Amino acid sequence: MLDIKLIRKHYEEVRRRIATRGEEYAKLVDRVYELDRRKRELQKEVENLRALLNRKSKEYGRLKREGKEDETLKEELAKIKETLKGLEEELKRVEEELNDLLLRIPNLPHPSVPIGEDENDNVEVRRWGEPPKFDFEPKPHWELGERLGILDFERGAKLSGSRFVVKRGLGARLVRALINFMLDLHGERGYVEIYVPHLVKPEILVGTGQLPKFEEDLFKCERDNLYLIPTAEVPLTNLHREEILKEEDLPIYYTAYTPCYRREAGSYGRDIKGLIRLHQFDKVELVKITKPEESYEELEKLVADAERVLQELELPYRVVELCTGDLGFSAAKTYDLEVWMPSYNRYREISSCSNCEDFQARRMKLRYKSKEGKNILCHTLNGSGLAVGRTLAAILENYQQEDGSVVIPKALRPYLGGLEVIKPQGE
């Protein structure tokens, strides 16, 4: 959520910067600006009336205790109350609309974010590693996985429909190995491992920005009014919601493995094959809570921590800075990590690392007390470290050999009892 005071004071600038994400958002800013003005007008009237009412009520009480009932005063009070009632109702309506709209305005992009419309305007920051050269036609990971008997898309669909997969044998073990490997790596870097609920209340999703705008993307358990988390970012970032942290506790580093559940509404036909886009996937997430002045430095470190996973696995990747049009709703600045995928002959997103500044913190009232005793909104950051399914896909494709076998990255072998190669079944 944006600071309403910022919109009030720097309306033109906020409007201009929000418009870089899409003109439709600028219109929301306009409406909010107008509603805020109306709200304050009404609030002033209401509060003045209430002050009057409070004063007269006390007076009435005092008189009554002295045994003097004052009927004219009582009538006067009733009159004030009636006027007040109408004004209060209008104020409430205005406030509700204002709050709802405020929750639907995305974060202000950081001034350093490149202006652009979509992913084509993202800016490459650096590359690491060399895409492998094959002297044979490399296969896509879903073919490799099926031939190796470790991925079973057909039975995934049998159980749950499209965009679900079953992993078998070494496929299942590879997932477990990757999760443990990633958690261990981040643990070394000072991230505290957390295990979180996978079902959360609506307000938790409002806190991180998925609600109210992206209801359609979520799985919901209607009976219990709970949602399946689309990412561990949601419970992790909300852990300290409505708390006032101590300055010396910051920065906080958390990591968690969770499955992630997404309806993928509006992505019909995209990435229908393979592990790239599923309704349920596994991810190890990184979350930081920091002081405002440290958050951008922490973002760079967060990206480095995510990159380290790819480096240890020796997977070629590049770092991309998202442009304004491609930025997520809550993010002020985002770096994507894109891993090389031979079957696509291009880099594909495997991690997204964002600084949300105080956008989420304001929604969830996440603050810390400064040495001067002031309560200051924290900054929150999150990043994938990494998406497990996509990592598995990248390993299969980049480490494949002509015979269809796949070499296990060295860093992962200790997690698989020293296994060096996965071979097609029956060999």
Add this chain to the structure above:
RNA sequence: GGAGGGGUGGCCGAGCGGACGAAGGCGCGGCGCUGGAAACGCCGUGUGCCCGAUUUCCGGGCACCGAGGGUUCGAAUCCCUCCCCCUCCGCCA
């Protein structure tokens, strides 16, 4: 699912129609005491919003005692609905 108990400030905990933004304690900050410290004494210490003069400091108002409604001139206190937590029983990985 059944029965009971409870949600009050950073924390603990009292209050159960007006003098309550809320006793007391802990914690924290300042001062005193001390050679220094502990102990002790004194003072201060919630959050959000609005308005005003204003860099900051400040002053005024409104709201907040789980959430939302109601009763009342007046609600932390009474009534209703909902949410959450705890204990016991049942069921269960």
